[in-house]
Amino acid sequence: MERRNSIPIIYARGNHYEVGYDVGRTFASLIQKFLEICSTLNEEFIPAYNTPAGKKAYEDTLRSVKDNFPQYVRELEGTADGAQVPFYKLFLLHLDRITTVAAEIENKILPVGCxxxxxxxxxxxxxxxxxxxxxxxxxxxxxxxxxxxxxxxxxxxxxxxxxxxxxxxxxxxxxxxxxxxxxxxxxxxxxxxxxxxxxxxxxxxxxxxxxxxxxxxxxxxxxxxxxxxxxxxxxxxxxxxxxxxxxxxxxxxxxxxxxxxxxxxxxxxxxxxxxxxxxxxxxxxxxxxxxxxxxxxxxxxxxxxxxxxxxxxxxxxxxxxxxxxxxxxxxxxxxxxxxxxxxxxxxxxxxxxxxxxxxxxxxxxxxxxxxxxx
CATH class of the missing domain: 3.60.60.10 (Penicillin V Acylase; Chain A)
Incomplete structure (x- = not known):
């Protein structure tokens, strides 16, 4: 794709859920597009999530984060609701290799920056x-x-x-x-x-x-x-x-x-x-x-x-x-x-x-x- 000289910005105030919701609502098209084309999510993270071991890693980590950082889970739930996308897909992006390693699925696509x-x-x-x-x-x-x-x-x-x-x-x-x-x-x-x-x-x-x-x-x-x-x-x-x-x-x-x-x-x-x-x-x-x-x-x-x-x-x-x-x-x-x-x-x-x-x-x-x- 051609590089665009454009970076959108949102200014938001509220509680964690409200800010997350406004981010999701404002950038819904970008978020939906990314979930559609993201190869690591669709070819690795979701298949891992659909295995018993990957689902357990997901649930164990979500439980831990809810215990320690419930406000950021609510923020991410707000983003999912605002963008009208499934929460589990956004949370999988934040788990990265945690589910694929648990499911013993090879990560063919690894980050190489910054x-x-x-x-x-x-x-x-x-x-x-x-x-x-x-x-x-x-x-x-x-x-x-x-x-x-x-x-x-x-x-x-x-x-x-x-x-x-x-x-x-x-x-x-x-x-x-x-x-x-x-x-x-x-x-x-x-x-x-x-x-x-x-x-x-x-x-x-x-x-x-x-x-x-x-x-x-x-x-x-x-x-x-x-x-x-x-x-x-x-x-x-x-x-x-x-x-x-x-x-x-x-x-x-x-x-x-x-x-x-x-x-x-x-x-x-x-x-x-x-x-x-x-x-x-x-x-x-x-x-x-x-x-x-x-x-x-x-x-x-x-x-x-x-x-x-x-x-x-x-x-x-x-x-x-x-x-x-x-x-x-x-x-x-x-x-x-x-x-x-x-x-x-x-x-x-x-x-x-x-x-x-x-x-x-x-x-x-x-x-x-x-x-x-x-």
Whole structure:
């Protein structure tokens, strides 16, 4: 498909169900279209769900999430109702490989993106990110800018208010791509594919959704640790609290829980004068990973990015995230896997620039101000 220079946005306020419903109602055509054409859903997740083992993994995980994060289940139910689509299909998207592994169905289609650079230099503090997805996602994404107000504390962390803006895939909860919240959090996510995943634990999509409520770094870490349950699968979280004065960027690798009802975490940080680069491999946690294009692509992209002279400014990050020099696995991807958007958070200017095409050759489609709580 031809790339469109268009990203729709919804501004919504209400409780979790109401915001989810308005997202679903507003983007019903995009959500319905995506469910129709999504190969992983229709060729892998639904067949897995229709097996006894896959259905049990689904039910065990849904029960766990309802216990710990009922407000986000209601939010997703609202999206399903608003879009007039079955809830189970949306929840399967959030389980990813959890049902297919349980059903022993081979995942032929694995994610192979994204790439993130955190630059922490004297005059520049930048988080740059390529949002990579299967080609079916091209032109099928939108912004959700939400102010959620609950009448009583919600879920295991007692949340009463959330205010954030997030780039979203159709029918997905906010939080799993690029986002910021009114407490000063900026964040991007890299998918990681551990060989083992856990049913009955918290899917990564729900952990990153919960992350949008974090008021400070210690809260963010506690949310990702998820004590008492732990992650069912893995990802890498790149974050910074812009309002804090420590000037630190963090990369947090998250692994599925092993034995102690808490996510495996490993943190790296970039102090002033340092940078961080992360793709889609575990660089520090010793966790077995799925082989194939995802590992190969991540290794190739990381190798290319590390060949560059140390980036010192925003234009260096844009150059690196536009790289297509590798013969097979490029940083800016445009084959069956596509970079559907590029985001540049500028912590000094307090802006978030979004590009729908290669950043070094195009102007940003939109530059959003980062609006924080006083």
């Amino acid at each position: 790439s993130t650079i955190c630059l922490n230099q004297d005059e520049q503090e930048i988080l740059g990110h390529t949002e990579d997805a299967i080609s079916e996602n091209l032109n099928l994404y939108y912004f959700v800018s939400a102010h959620i107000i609950a009448d009583k504390p919600q879920g295991k962390w007692g949340i009463t208010e959330e205010k954030f803006t997030s780039l979203c895939y159709p029918g997905h909860l906010p939080g799993y791509t690029m986002s910021y919240n009114h407490h000063g959090l900026i964040v991007s996510i890299n998918t990681l594919s551990a060989t083992f995943v856990r049913a009955g634990k918290t899917p990564r999509h729900f952990l990153t959704r919960a992350l949008l409520s974090a008021e400070n770094f210690s809260q963010a870490v506690q949310i990702l640790k998820d004590p008492g349950c732990g992650a069912g699968d893995g990802c890498s979280v790149n974050l910074k609290f812009v309002k804090e004065n420590d000037r630190l960027f963090y990369n947090i690798e998250i692994g599925p829980v092993v034995g102690d009802d808490m996510s495996q975490l490993n943190m790296a940080l970039a102090s002033p004068g340092e940078n961080l680069i992360h793709c889609n491999r575990y660089l520090r946690l010793s966790i077995p990973e799925e082989s194939g294009p995802m590992r190969d692509s991540s290794d190739a992209r990381l190798k290319v990015l590390k060949k560059y002279t140390k980036p010192l400014k925003k234009s260096d990050v844009i150059e690196m995230l536009s790289d297509q020099t590798d013969s097979k696995y490029t940083v800016f991807q445009d084959t069956n896997i596509k970079t559907i958007a590029v985001g540049i958070f500028d912590c000094r200017e307090k802006t978030w620039s979004i590009y729908s095409d290669k950043a070094k050759e195009n102007e940003p489609l939109i530059v959003l101000p980062l609006v924080f709580k006083e």
